[in-house]
Amino acid sequence: MFAEIMAIIIFVGMFALIVLDRFPKQFVTLGCGVLTIVFVFVLGMHNYEAILETLAVGNIFTPSFWYAAGDASEATCGVNWATIIFLFGMMVMVEGMAEAKFFDWLCMKIAKIMGYDPIRIFVAFMILSALLAMFIDSITVILFLAAVTIKLARMLKFNPVPCILSEIFCANLGGSATMCGDPPNIIIGTSLGYSFIDFLVNTGAMAQVSLIFVIIYFYITMSKKIQSPEDKVDPATIDIDVAIEDLGEFAASTVIFLGAIILLITHAMTGLTVATIGVFVASVTLLAAGKKAPKLLKRVDYETLLFFIGLFIVVGGLEQTGVLELIANFIAEISGGNAKIMIAIILWISAIASAFVDNIPFAATMIPIIQSLAATTGVPLDTMAWTLAVGTDIGGSATPIGASANVVGIATAGKEGYPIGWGAYCKELAPATIIVLIVSMISIYLRYF
């Protein structure tokens, strides 16, 4: 009992500290991870095997970690090293692309193709945001899109806030479409053994339908707030240089990016795991970067990777002590075994929780719960996995603190003198979140029942 109580106290404390945002989040999860090892595994369970299982370092040295012929999946218990290694690889690749000015070039090129018309840019950047976020982390997507939007707004005299808000939303939506789009999806995919294509044809299809609804919704609600007719600037007077600075560097980063996409799309066929793809992509990027390699490595977001490690240990504590099983039983009980109610609970609870707390720890906690639910109630695990992915990815859009892309977009705008408060944010994006959740729920009901 002591172990269970300690696991819950540490988990709740970790969440509270993350929400309070007083300390760097990686210190919070790592500190709580150490507490879990000491109080849950050693003092509570007297189980040293559980520590090894949770740290899961041994997994890295097994062939199936790097090459999986079938539907092999990472051990769901403990640290999901595949996620961490894959994220590291993608971070290195994205830094290489940023160094080559890939994103600046792409954004400015599209603005030019759109004839520097603010409304066309508004719509085009929504689509661009969703497409890029399918393959690249949404923080990077928004970091560049928001900066370019502000640059264009000053030149073309339009209000960048509606554009940035719509870009944030579409980045989160695009991220839900693929296995590598949003960290919860990577965790779900690697833990439950789903492929890139599995995500694309399930959450991807839902995201595609939702994107159409969202573009129409944002066009109706926000397009009139972008520019007053009297501020219209003649596009002919705009002169922006969209030339590529270093063609070799640019070509290399583009080829690596396309290669990564191909590897991800085909990984179910090739048997290469996401960890292998991560290592490959990072290695090629660093080789291509040459002397700039240390610079790229320095820029990698190690804080997030450490945050993941600590988080997995804390969730491992909950799992080892059987607390998550109790939660799963509770969900099964209140839904009365009705699959549709269960799906609705998972979708809306995931979305509401993700709107206020980091969706990564929430998703990591929910995975063992849905596994347990699938085993005890017979509701297909796949359906619950897609529901969990959509709920956590989309729910995060509802508030300024729900997802990393929101924070970065708001910060980029705020630093340039366009502050976005809770009121302004939620007024525009909370209804859109509800629309997408309803569309997704209907899609799930129609497709899987």
Place this chain on the structure above:
Amino acid sequence: MAQFIIALGREYGSGGHEIATKLSERLGIPLYDRNMLDQMAEKNGINSENLHQFDEKSRLHGLTRTVRGHSSSAQDHVAQIQFDFIRGKAEEGESFIIVGRCGEQVLKGYKGLVTIFVRGDEDVKAERICRLYHLSDKEARMKMHNHDKKRKAYHNSHSQIKWGDSRAYDLLVNSSKLGIDATTDFIESYVRECIARNED
């Protein structure tokens, strides 16, 4: 004349802002307060109220998140814009008065900086607020309490030294003792002496 900057903090109702305005006129230097945001609003073509609503307010704890050093707090962003603004003015060599906005901390280290905090007696401050805003004594005290609470939270979230802590200021004065005009005279003579010594 060598550059000098006055960073003046104040309690609500103490007349600190009025004193700063008079000093600005007497010394012939610009005064920066919330007007900094009007310039930013004009540059960005937005309504200045969009910025003022977050002025001198602390972040909402529990409703703010930080990702890779980026904060979601609009209050933090507006504060940072103002800090950058006054740092820019200081770098350009301009002499000016900055009211509030953690000026004494943000500009710490500038040679010509004079830091002042104006406080006041509760009753005198309440009476002044009643007179200026046509409020009852109870309403005035509530307004005073709320404003000071916000200023304190704002200041302390951006500064290691607490708001009104004597160690952060060169001069800490109670405006209720001499009244607004005489306190202004007193501060002016103090500032002029500082300027003179700084030039020597």
